[in-house]
Amino acid sequence: MDSVKLVFFMLYIFLYQLAFSSSSPHLCPKDQALALLQFKHMFSINPDASYACFDYTGIQSYPRTLSWNKTTNCCSWDGVHCDETTGQVIALDLRCSQLQGKFHSNSSLFQLFNLKRLDLSYNDFTRSLISPKFGEFSSLTHLVLSRSSFAGLIPSEISHLSKLHVLRIGDQYGLSLGPHNFELLLKNLTQLRELNLHSVDISSTIPLNFSSYLINIRLPYTELCGVLPERVFHLSDLEFLYLYENPQLTVRFPTTKWNSSASLMMLYLYSVNITGRIPESFSHLTSLHELYMSDSNLSGPIKPLWNLTNIEFLDLGNNHLEGPISCQLSIFEKLKELSLRNNNLDGGLEFLSFNKSLTQLEYLKFSSNYLTGHIPPNVSGLPNLKQLYLSSNNLSGTIPSWIFSLPSLTVLDLGNNTFSGKIQEFKSNTLSQVYLNLNQLVGPIPNSLLNQPSLRILLLSHNNINGHIALAICNLKELIVLNLRRNNLEGTIPQCLGVMNENLWNLDLSKNSLSGTINTTFGIGNYLTVISLYGNKLTGKVPRSLINCKYLTLLDLGNNQLNDTFPNWLGDLPGLQILSLRSNKLHGPIKSSGNTNLFPQLQIMDLSSNGFSGNLPKSLFGNLQAMKEIDESTRTPQYVSDPYANYYDYLTTITTKGHDYDSAPILATNMIIDLSKNIFEGHIPSIIGDLVGLRTLNLSHNVLEGHIPASFKNLSVLESLDLSSNKISGEIPQQLASLTFLEVLNLSHNHLVGCIPRGKQFDTFENTSYQGNDGLRGLPPSRDCVRDDRVPQATTPAEQDQEEEEEDSPMISWQGVLMGYGCGLVIGLSIIYIMYSTQYPAWIHVYRVAEDADKILFLSYFVMFP
Structure with a gap:
């Protein structure tokens, strides 16, 4: 009996300890707590x-x-x-x-x-x-x-x-x-x-x-790199495959059904090398929710994707897909994003009228294709659409009212088509980006567009929009880009634009009919990087408040009626790269302020077609530090830009290589000085030769004199040089022949003399590069240059006068030539007679030495006058 009690007691203790241990957490070892x-x-x-x-x-x-x-x-x-x-x-x-x-x-x-x-x-x-x-x-x-x-x-x-x-x-x-x-x-x-x-x-x-x-x-x-093993597509449990942004990776899809077809939900293969058509095996991916295959060299139709009934996000942008967009989009009831931008798709947008089931669609992106016709007017199946991209197609007609009535619209991009008619009033107040540029829209800017609390980008450029810029535009407190270029806007510039908010980066009102003075006050602390008011009827002075635009990269006030002296104080803007004041009524000399840090980043300076006078600004040239370097850091052409450079043109008009370019993007390596069509006088400063990054130099149509500086030989990447219509004298420096990038040369209508350099680029220039310089020789086929190829020396005024006198007296020159030729012939025959009669070998030696006409003449003179 006692033994039975003992067994039960031991069992009780065991069960108690077991219960206690299960209800109380174990203490972790002290060494692990310490660790x-x-x-x-x-x-x-x-x-x-x-x-x-x-x-x-x-x-x-x-x-x-x-x-x-x-x-x-x-x-x-x-x-x-x-x-x-x-x-x-x-x-x-x-x-x-x-x-x-x-x-x-x-x-x-x-x-x-x-x-x-x-x-x-x-x-x-x-x-x-x-x-x-x-x-x-x-x-x-x-x-x-x-x-x-x-x-x-x-x-x-x-x-x-x-x-x-x-x-x-x-x-x-x-x-x-x-x-x-x-x-x-x-x-x-x-x-x-x-x-x-x-x-x-x-x-x-x-x-x-x-x-x-x-x-x-x-x-x-x-x-x-290499080829993706096909075994990846046959993993039976594969749900997520993310291989994007591997451009050296080649992907070849199985042509038959994949083992992972039933399980695969997300496939991200953009920016890899797929190449070829979408195989029929894609039709079996019935569980696929997200498919991203943009930038992958895909071609052919998109028909194999019509079975993807569970798809929510489909992005095949930036490929070579072709054919019409099928009306079968109605099967995509779960679709939230459809992006087929930048392909070769054609046809119209009629399918939007038939797809009443696309109620989940939020993002529709068909930009940069070949879509034609009108946008259907009776679309009602897109109540949740937030972003609509149809830019850069061949769409026309008026913009239907259903687009302006979308309640949740945030981005509307219809730019670069041929839409006409007026911009209607928007029903929503959720817009953040509106691109209606490059169309044929008319009428005023609707008030509803100027009262969008979240609007950040507004592009209405290249249309026929008229009326005044309403003061309501100053309500756009979040605006980053405002581009109203090339319209028919008139009236004055609202004064509030300079202080409306601290977010505005780009302000482009160029090529309108705006008038009055620039009375905008640019406030301290603004972030403006681009200001273009080119091609209006603005008068008065360059506003001093521009000095508050510490982040300014481009300032284009060209082709207006500004009447002022040169705003030297703009040189204190630390990041200014492009300055265009061309075609105004600016006047007077360009004076030095004594500050050696002016315009340190300036790459393009266009002061052409004004009334600037005096000597060329030697001290200003010495400050242009950015032009004193050649940027060879990248082989891929880079353009002067900022985060919104894709949405506006960077410079309205630029002159280079003898041509005017309108709305041209600017290469980051492009260094340009254009001081043409002013009244500058005096000599060309040799310090310009220190600006080794220069690509274009235009000093034409001034009253400059003196010689072309030999220091120009240092401008090793110079592509265009125009010194025409001045009073420049002397010879063309032979060193200019070393400028192997020089494509355009215009030295016409000056007082240049001597031989035109030969070789390299100079063999490619036409006579028009030199016309109007009567003292130049070597113009094919009009005149030959008989002087030897030694490096020409600068011609002194006395020598120049003597040459001009000799050229003005052609009879004297021909008489001298005929007299020399006759004497040479007589003496030559006499030498031959003496040689045969005396057979003296020394005469044979003399004859061999005197092989050309000049030496025969010399020998004749020596015999006649010992």
């Missing part, structure tokens, strides 16, 4: 360290480690998870924890040998190296280090984590895989379900051997 506290103290807390967390994860960042202290069980700490049986720390979730500081290779974190899950994403480890010790977590199934500012080489020891299901190291720049590490990684991680190496420099092909369990593959921006 976690040491890890905590290695980092500071900075909210900016996790700034991107919410945008990408939807999780609000907070400092998880602040709850860690040694008085509590570490298994209860935020982000720490322990094994229920042993109390060992098996998971650590520190994503978005605002940690900042160096992650050392001997971190105490590596003492947590039993970790199975580790997430350190969305922190800032200040470009620390990824320690090889991460490869010692042999039980790890989840390793997440993305967006935590790691840098350097990903250690090959990561491939030792053979139990990994999830590996995310991407979404941060400065990481790379060593040679063959990618192949080693995929070969060993045979249990992998998710692979994310976004933006890691892999620079290799994708190996044939990889986990058959992969569900999620994210390898964008990784410099992948």
